[in-house]
Amino acid sequence: MTENQHHINKCKELIEEKVGWGSSAGWQSQDFDNLSELIYKQTNVVLSTSTLKRIWGKVQYNSNPNLSTLDALAKFSGFSNWRTLTSSIPIADQNNKEELKRRPPAKIAYGCLILLILTGFLIGINRFQGKSTNELSYRKISFSSKPVTTGVPNTVIFEYDASHSNADSVFIQQNWDSKRRIKVDKNRHEHASTYYRPGYYRAKLVLNDSIVKEHDIFIESEDWMGFITKEPIPMYLPKEMIDHGDWQGLKQQDIPQSTNNYNSEIPEFVLTQVSRGWNIDSKNFTLSLAIQNTYQQLNAPCQQSGITLLGTDGIIMIPLSKPGCVGELQLWIGEQLLDGTSNNLSAFGVDFSSPVAVKCVSKSGKIKIELNDKLAYQGLFPTGIGKIVGVRVFFQGSGLIKSFDIRDTAVLPH
Structure with a gap:
């Protein structure tokens, strides 16, 4: 276990204790939705449900969380930032001793090392050839919208094309709030949403967890x-x-x-x-x-x-x-x-x-x-x-x- 992963695990433990929802092994998608909202209310930072699921190991993902994500988790768990958390929770010496006891004989260790090197080399070639399934790729993405009338209520027709992508999920986000994302069919091209309040909205097309297109929507009022x-x-x-x-x-x-x-x-x-x-x-x-x-x-x-x-x-x-x-x-x-x-x-x-x-x-x-x-x-x-x-x-x-x-x-x- 890396030192960074050790601190991530400790941070997750602190968060699980704080929310009091029991072991995360039994958490459902709604629990991660609720956690995302709690983190936003306390830190003013949006961590998507998908991001939280990756950190808790509910979704397979090889990359490490970025520092801004770790800072938000640390703040929510009671620390000023990630650096403060890592300096406040040292890795115990006893853990290192136990790790030494569990180390395999030298020949096995060398064999494992060679196997890891070969595995890493093959993964590198695979990524170089563009075969990685974790990396989002797309082309010919389009996204536009048009209100059907003036005033409110008002239905907005979104036209989109995300079919030329490897995204598993496609969302239309109606404004700044990432929790207001609606999942749409990747192979279709139209979606309608009704707006009941005048306002300015920044609509976004989201592939997996990445915003790839956005534009303005005005729902205007003639007067007060x-x-x-x-x-x-x-x-x-x-x-x-x-x-x-x-x-x-x-x-x-x-x-x-x-x-x-x-x-x-x-x-x-x-x-x-x-x-x-x-x-x-x-x-x-x-x-x-x-x-x-x-x-x-x-x-x-x-x-x-x-x-x-x-x-x-x-x-x-x-x-x-x-x-x-x-x-x-x-x-x-x-x-x-x-x-x-x-x-x-x-x-x-x-x-x-x-x-x-x-x-x-x-x-x-x-x-x-x-x-x-x-x-x-x-x-x-x-x-x-x-x-x-x-x-x-x-x-x-x-x-x-x-x-x-x-x-x-x-x-x-x-």
């Missing part, structure tokens, strides 16, 4: 639209229910009675607008609006709300709640996640008795957020989130926005 979140299909609200002239939103008395029940889950109301025509530079923009959560029911004391800017390369999510609930908030700035359980987000605790003025400014590689003219957050923002193409505003219960404005400040005169 509102819905109450339900799975799998949201409850769309008529325009006259949310458009009140100088403000957009939903009155508490207009929430359908079936969802306005103390014993039911808190309804989530969403206002959204998506248009490729926005095309705003996320490195140079100014957002301003007033937002108010107006839901006064006893089952929603936190009045959680939030503003999410949708970019072609990520999101910015500004959370708001009553001051006593800020520990439950999450602030997203591109790839950076600040969780209220381990970061002080008290500045995002607000009084919703009147509209809260929100301002977000990105400029010169930095970003800042102000609430009622007071600085709530500032930090570096060197890469941005691509082009901003839409916004979603959500409320626990009911709420409103007014004076919404977003503009590309890079084109404004000095």
Whole structure:
């Protein structure tokens, strides 16, 4: 056993102890799906189910995991990175002594060595001749899509051709989330998916575990639209229910009675607008609006709300709640996640008795957020989130926005 494999095995043992699902010998595919989700929630790193199955020996694969994969596993098991894990778990001397006892006589050892060399030589020739089944190969790959209508709901027809490949599995991934992969028939060429929410999506064609093609999908809204979140299909609200002239939103008395029940889950109301025509530079923009959560029911004391800017390369999510609930908030700035359980987000605790003025400014590689003219957050923002193409505003219960404005400040005169 190599030193690296020894530490991989120890890391797997720690993870199995942590999740408490019993011996991994009895794990099913769903267990690896769940583990992938847990690792993502804790480390913000996506390790696919296929990758985890290889590491746990459920799928035959000869290559070693890369360092980024090992770092994610180490973080999930309680260490800061892979190097810290390997230095904290040394290989015991007793293990080495036992290994010496088990060593065969010299002649047998030399014979085994020669056999290994010959085997390695034959494997090398086989790979050189392109006969390795582990290495993905493909040609003439195509992938495109087209929505059948405008607005939502909207069915998108994907056209693909992966028949000229040695892939065992072909997937269409509808957006950034690798868990939203749908397996499709390798020998067919069309697949339809229905989108129920306006948004920007980056669709991907995945062969085995490799992304080989991707393109943009825009599900646009003509103007502000509102819905109450339900799975799998949201409850769309008529325009006259949310458009009140100088403000957009939903009155508490207009929430359908079936969802306005103390014993039911808190309804989530969403206002959204998506248009490729926005095309705003996320490195140079100014957002301003007033937002108010107006839901006064006893089952929603936190009045959680939030503003999410949708970019072609990520999101910015500004959370708001009553001051006593800020520990439950999450602030997203591109790839950076600040969780209220381990970061002080008290500045995002607000009084919703009147509209809260929100301002977000990105400029010169930095970003800042102000609430009622007071600085709530500032930090570096060197890469941005691509082009901003839409916004979603959500409320626990009911709420409103007014004076919404977003503009590309890079084109404004000095």
